[in-house]
Amino acid sequence: MASSVFSDSSSPAAARLLPLSVRSRTSQFQRSISIAWRPLDLSAIRSTVSPRRSLSASAAVAMTTETSAKVIDGKAVAKQIKDEIAGEIVRMKDGIGIVPGLAVILVGSRKDSQTYVRNKKKACEAVGIKSYEANLPEDSTEEEVLKNIARFNDDPSVHGILVQLPLPRHMNEEKILNAVSIEKDVDGFHPLNIGRLAMQGRDPLFVPCTPKGCMELLHTYGVEIKGKRAVVIGRSNIVGMPAALLLQKANATISMVHSNTRNPEEITRQADIIISAAGVANLVRGSWIKPGAVVIDVGINPVDDAESPRGYRLVGDVCYEEACKVASAITPVPGGVGPMTIAMLLSNTLSSAKRIHDFK
Numbered sequence: 001m002a003s004s005v006f007s008d009s010s011s012p013a014a015a016r017l018l019p020l021s022v023r024s025r026t027s028q029f030q031r032s033i034s035i036a037w038r039p040l041d042l043s044a045i046r047s048t049v050s051p052r053r054s055l056s057a058s059a060a061v062a063m064t065t066e067t068s069a070k071v072i073d074g075k076a077v078a079k080q081i082k083d084e085i086a087g088e089i090v091r092m093k094d095g096i097g098i099v100p101g102l103a104v105i106l107v108g109s110r111k112d113s114q115t116y117v118r119n120k121k122k123a124c125e126a127v128g129i130k131s132y133e134a135n136l137p138e139d140s141t142e143e144e145v146l147k148n149i150a151r152f153n154d155d156p157s158v159h160g161i162l163v164q165l166p167l168p169r170h171m172n173e174e175k176i177l178n179a180v181s182i183e184k185d186v187d188g189f190h191p192l193n194i195g196r197l198a199m200q201g202r203d204p205l206f207v208p209c210t211p212k213g214c215m216e217l218l219h220t221y222g223v224e225i226k227g228k229r230a231v232v233i234g235r236s237n238i239v240g241m242p243a244a245l246l247l248q249k250a251n252a253t254i255s256m257v258h259s260n261t262r263n264p265e266e267i268t269r270q271a272d273i274i275i276s277a278a279g280v281a282n283l284v285r286g287s288w289i290k291p292g293a294v295v296i297d298v299g300i301n302p303v304d305d306a307e308s309p310r311g312y313r314l315v316g317d318v319c320y321e322e323a324c325k326v327a328s329a330i331t332p333v334p335g336g337v338g339p340m341t342i343a344m345l346l347s348n349t350l351s352s353a354k355r356i357h358d359f360k
């Protein structure tokens with residue numbers, strides 16, 4: 001089953017998967033992000049994630065009936081990308097004395113947003129990106145947010161600007177995202193960047209981080225996309241819609257499932273590749289998945305868990321226990337797409353600094 005979706009990742013077909021980014025020096029892996037980083041050693045990744053390889057023969061036989069899906073280890077892939085970014089940042093600093101800078105604007109005090117922003121800051125520090133922050137109170141005016149965006153647009157030490165979403169309800173998200181300079185739009189949410197992503201023969205300056213991370217995982221694990229059927233569950237501006245555009249650019253045939261879709265299970269069951277970004281825990285059951293399909297679970301949903309230190313734990317949109325018996329490969333939550341989102345943000349920030357300073 002798995003052979004229907006996994007391909008030789010060095011094939012020319014695989015090399016066309018992500019036509020959006022910088023040309024490869026040695027492999028298609030380098031194409032899919034904007035910095036040079038070595039292709040991952042797939043055999044090493046597979047042997048660490050495949051339970052069959054690390055268990056005794058008898059346990060392995062037992063496992064095959066219980067668990068068959070390969071675990072797509074986003075955390076490991078993200079780590080390798082971040083290591084590569086850190087190396088590039090040293091090279092840039094040594095070469096031209098420039099350190100990439102990322103500015104994050106956070107409005108309000110949502111706990112989840114504060115956690116994301118803190119994690120982004122830590123990730124920046126770890127690779128050598130300088131981070132700048134504007135923390136504004138919930139009741140700030142739109143003008144105050146716009147003023148901060150303008151300040152970062154004009155600041156030459158800032159190469160990427162991220163406005164943490166969601167914004168407070170009284171703010172016009174469109175107006176605010178439009179104000180971010182397209183050259184610093186490392187989230188890829190500016191309408192010009194999204195428009196270019198949607199159009200044939202045009203490339204955006206930045207691809208939104210979460211969908212880009214999903215594509216990167218498909219690439220890294222050698223999943224063939226061209227000619228395959230893909231279903232994206234969710235059509236938001238930040239995940240579902242750009243994910244569908246990227247899969248289409250990579251020559252998949254796409255269906256989109258949303259809250260008005262009448263027969264989501266039947267449609268999803270036809271897919272070779274499923275990207276789910278609905279924000280509904282356990283939406284995608286085993287019966288929704290075609291045997292051998294590859295499942296990318298973007299959902300991050302808190303569910304009460306008295307035994308967890310936080311009082312809750314995070315689960316995806318996909319019922320993992322059921323899915324891993326049917327799918328050929330699946331991302332876990334946590335440890336799947338989430339870490340890739342952050343890695344892609346760092347990658348976009350580095351490529352922005354390189355573009356602005358014409359550093360090759």
Ligand SMILES: NC(=O)C1=CN([C@@H]2O[C@H](COP(=O)(O)OP(=O)(O)OC[C@H]3O[C@@H](n4cnc5c(N)ncnc54)[C@H](OP(=O)(O)O)[C@@H]3O)[C@@H](O)[C@H]2O)C=CC1
Nearest residue numbers: 210234235236239258259277278279298299300337338341
């Ligand atoms: N791992 C990561 O890095 C990231 C994870 N996330 C997570 O991904 C999930 C989606 O985020 P986001 O796109 O921002 O969310 P939104 O709420 O903006 O969008 C959700 C989408 O899912 C659709 N949807 C909702 N319920 C159903 C349903 N029952 N069946 C089918 N479709 C449904 C909605 O349809 P409609 O359009 O009809 O309303 C909408 O298009 C969340 O859990 C979020 O936390 C988000 C960003 C990054």
Ligand SMILES: Nc1nc(=O)c2c([nH]1)NC[C@@H]1CN(c3ccc(C(=O)N[C@@H](CCC(=O)O)C(=O)O)cc3)C=[N+]21
Nearest residue numbers: 162163164165166187300334335336337338339341342
């Ligand atoms: N302008 C903007 N850009 C975003 O990219 C953006 C945003 N706003 N608003 C919120 C969503 C959500 N998002 C996540 C990023 C990382 C993890 C992540 O790293 N998750 C870890 C778990 C983290 C934990 O345990 O709390 C994981 O899945 O392993 C999750 C979610 C980015 N978003």
